[in-house]
Amino acid sequence: MKRCDRTTAWAALQGHFEAHGRSLDLREAFARDGGRFAALSFEAPEIFADLSKNLVDAATMQWLLELARQCGLEAQRDAMLRGEIVNPTEGRAVLHTALRAPRGAGPFSNEVHAVLDAMLAYAERVRGDAGLTDIVNIGIGGSDLGPQMAVPALQAYGRADKRLHFVSNVDGHDIAPLLQRLDAKHTLFIVASKTFTTQETMANAAVAREWFLAQGGTDIARHFAATTTNVAAAAAFGITTTFGFWDWVGGRYSLWSAIGLPIAVAVGAENFRDLLAGAHAMDRHFAETPLAHNLPVLLGLIDVWYRNFHGFTSRSVAPYHQGLKRLPAYLQQLEMESNGKCVDLDGNALPYGTSPVVWGEPGTNGQHAYFQMLHQGTDVVPVEFIAVKTPAHGLADQHRKLLANCLAQSQALMLGKSAADAAAEQAPTAAAGIDPAVLAQHRSFPGNRPSTTLLLQALTPRSLGALIALYEHRVFTSGALWGINSFDQWGVELGKALCNQLLPRLASGETQGLDASTAGLLARLTT
Ligand code: F6P
Numbered sequence: 384m385k386r387c388d389r390t391t392a393w394a395a396l397q398g399h400f401e402a403h404g405r406s407l408d409l410r411e412a413f414a415r416d417g418g419r420f421a422a423l424s425f426e427a428p429e430i431f432a433d434l435s436k437n438l439v440d441a442a443t444m445q446w447l448l449e450l451a452r453q454c455g456l457e458a459q460r461d462a463m464l465r466g467e468i469v470n471p472t473e474g475r476a477v478l479h480t481a482l483r484a485p486r487g488a489g490p491f492s493n494e495v496h497a498v499l500d501a502m503l504a505y506a507e508r509v510r511g512d513a514g515l516t517d518i519v520n521i522g523i524g525g526s527d528l529g530p531q532m533a534v535p536a537l538q539a540y541g542r543a544d545k546r547l548h549f550v551s552n553v554d555g556h557d558i559a560p561l562l563q564r565l566d567a568k569h570t571l572f573i574v575a576s577k578t579f580t581t582q583e584t585m586a587n588a589a590v591a592r593e594w595f596l597a598q599g600g601t602d603i604a605r606h607f608a609a610t611t612t613n614v615a616a617a618a619a620f621g622i623t624t625t626f627g628f629w630d631w632v633g634g635r636y637s638l639w640s641a642i643g644l645p646i647a648v649a650v651g652a653e654n655f656r657d658l659l660a661g662a663h664a665m666d667r668h669f670a671e672t673p674l675a676h677n678l679p680v681l682l683g684l685i686d687v688w689y690r691n692f693h694g695f696t697s698r699s700v701a702p703y704h705q706g707l708k709r710l711p712a713y714l715q716q717l718e719m720e721s722n723g724k725c726v727d728l729d730g731n732a733l734p735y736g737t738s739p740v741v742w743g744e745p746g747t748n749g750q751h752a753y754f755q756m757l758h759q760g761t762d763v764v765p766v767e768f769i770a771v772k773t774p775a776h777g778l779a780d781q782h783r784k785l786l787a788n789c790l791a792q793s794q795a796l797m798l799g800k801s802a803a804d805a806a807a808e809q810a811p812t813a814a815a816g817i818d819p820a821v822l823a824q825h826r827s828f829p830g831n832r833p834s835t836t837l838l839l840q841a842l843t844p845r846s847l848g849a850l851i852a853l854y855e856h857r858v859f860t861s862g863a864l865w866g867i868n869s870f871d872q873w874g875v876e877l878g879k880a881l882c883n884q885l886l887p888r889l890a891s892g893e894t895q896g897l898d899a900s901t902a903g904l905l906a907r908l909t910t
Contacts, residue, residue: 384455386727386866387687388735392450399446400692407438409797409831427678428664429849431838436797437685437765438693438833447684448674450864456680459863460856464670466490466631470870471728477870478629479636479855480666483659483848491629498641502626503655505608506647509545515571516544519561520645521587522575523551526610528716529638529851530575530645532709533658536847539706539775540650547649550591553583558590567598567606574609575642577634579616582879588620610641633870635716636855654844661848669856679853682835683860689765689833690861691735699757700743702769703789704842710769711743714854721858723874724867737865743767747788758795758828766834768793769850773841789836799830 387393396404413419413435423435423444439447451457463469466476481489486496509515520530531549534541541547550558572591576584592607600606608624609617612632617625626641638646639659647655665679674680689695700711722738743749746768757764770789774782806823814822837853839846862869885905888894892909894902 384459384863384866385453387450387454387691387864390450390453392446392453396443396446396450396688396692399442403440404438404443404688404692407440407443409436409438409833412440425676425678425681427668427672427849427853429661429839429843429846430678430853432678432682433836433838434681434685436793436834436836438831439685439688443688444675444681444684447688450687451674451680451684451860454864454866456860456863457674460670460859463859464666470633470868472868472871472873473630475870476631477633477636478631479633479639480663482628482632482639483663483666483852485663491631494629498626498628499659502610502641502644503647503652505624505626506644506655507652509571509648510542510651513544514569516569517546517548517565518571518573518645518648519548519550519565519591520573520575521550521558521584521591522573522610522642523581523583524716524720525634525637526575526577526581526584526642527551528635528709528713529642532707532713533638533643533646533847533851534649535708536704536706536710536842537646537650537654537658537844539842540654540844542649545648547645549645550587551583553586555590558587562591562594567595567600570595570606572607573644574607574617574620574622575611575644576609577612577628577632577637577642579609579611579613579620582882592621608644610644634872635720638851650844657844658848661843661845661850662852663848664845665849665852665856669852679856680860682853682857683864685835686739686857686861687864690737690739693763694736695739695763695765696736697740697742697762697764699749699753699764699766700741700769701746701749701766701789701792702743703746703785704769704771705745706775706842707769708745711741713851715741717854718858720872720875721869722862722865722867724862724865724869727866728868733865733867735865737862737867746792747785750788750792754792757832758799763832766793766796766832768834768836769839770836771839771842775842793834793836795828795830796832796834797830799828799832800826802827 420435424433463477464480466478468474469477478490481491482495486492527549534547548561550561574588595606603621604623607622609622610626611617612628612630614625614627628640632640639662669679700714702710718741719738724737725733727733757766768789770786802823805826806819859869888905894905
């Protein structure tokens with residue numbers, strides 16, 4: 384395994400970038416090459432990907448693939464899939480892929496399927512229990528974002544008599560208004576925490592238990608369940624209905640484990656198994672497809688190209704499906720907690736950038752907010768469009784409008800509009816009195832702004848599973864090339880430790896020994 388910047392391919396890519404990459408113009412590239420769309424569009428399970436509107440040419444892709452080979456990407460991938468310790472700072476294997484392997488296949492199959500069977504049987508019992516109408520998942524980060532993203536995405540597979548709620552924030556404004564609306568008799572709390580020690584989750588779980596008892600609730604076994612690797616701590620908390628998982632499942636990779644219980648309650652066992660099957664199909668694609676046609680690999684390579692050669696620092700995700708409204712938040716944790724690292728596996732400071740900022744909103748909403756900056760801002764932000772061919776509703780006209788918007792945005796980003804073309808158009812009446820040449824500058828678009836479009840036939844459990852697994856392996860790819868540990872998250876620890884030190888001061892008002900800023904703020908909050 385070799386770090387990307389120590390390969391000959393890296394040097395070649397630098398030369399290629401200076402000679403051709405920096406100046407590549409998408410409009411010219413399409414005009415020159417009638418086969419560009421065909422050459423740069425790819426099929427993976429459940430997903431068609433158009434990469435042709437990216438700032439790459441055949442030579443870029445060849446050198447990026449060579450970079451992957453020289454970095455030993457395939458060997459690193461295989462080591463992860465075999466269950467080797469690829470998270471050395473925590474001494475752990477990384478085997479979320481084992482959670483979606485069919486029975487009898489993959490590492491730890493017996494354990495995985497025993498918990499899966501038990502968890503799904505329980506989910507079916509909850510679905511069949513007419514007395515339980517409101518299911519509250521209490522968890523944060525990876526113990527929240529996956530189910531919170533997947534449940535609305537699969538709303539078409541849900542049932543009206545089961546309402547799913549998600550409480551994550553330690554801010555009491557999260558849980559308090561929800562509890563006001565609930566009836567303890569009809570509520571099931573799922574306390575989701577890999578460690579069962581996370582401050583926010585423990586605080587919210589304690590509030591929920593207190594509220595439940597205050598409402599006259601007695602049957603904790605029926606109204607509380609826990610999904611955790613720390614079954615002993617859950618038992619100490621008083622929860623006896625527990626579904627476990629293992630330290631080789633990272634929090635942000637855990638929706639496939641017992642952490643997926645809210646999804647299973649929402650959509651049922653069979654659909655949950657389809658979600659796993661979709662992810663497994665993508666795992667096989669990642670494991671078996673030659674790099675040149677391997678979609679997660681190609682996406683990860685283009686991410687490296689943009690981050691380290693073009694110097695782009697962010698990527699925007701625009702799902703044109705309202706059900707995917709929480710996908711950007713989910714991807715933020717997946718990508719930024721995984722690859723937001725500044726040292727390599729040997730602890731050396733990195734001389735190049737790693738995780739971009741990942742952000743976004745569903746289309747078309749984002750168009751009426753920040754797309755202005757994407758089209759005319761001073762920074763180039765690659766955009767990822769996700770479109771779904773067949774909607775789950777019957778509003779055909781609205782769906783055509785949605786898709787037209789999606790296609791139009793990637794087209795506009797690429798084509799832009801010259802000042803001459805803007806000047807040739809009839810100026811809008813609101814601009815009366817302004818110098819037409821000045822107005823034309825304001826109304827022109829640079830264009831040549833890159834985007835990727837991912838197309839799904841429909842948003843189903845299977846296609847959602849494939850889509851999420853696609854992102855997981857793409858994050859693995861860029862992390863592997865960067866030579867970082869994509870599977871630890873030490874960067875969250877310092878704030879937690881300082882919070883624990885400050886907590887008693889919030890009660891006492893003691894500011895001695897603090898920096899002047901923190902002391903000043905604390906004084907204002909406590910006096
Ligand atoms: O603070 C970050 C983190 O450790 C995430 O990695 C994790 O998903 C989240 O907290 C929640 O942790 P737990 O599931 O142990 O409560």
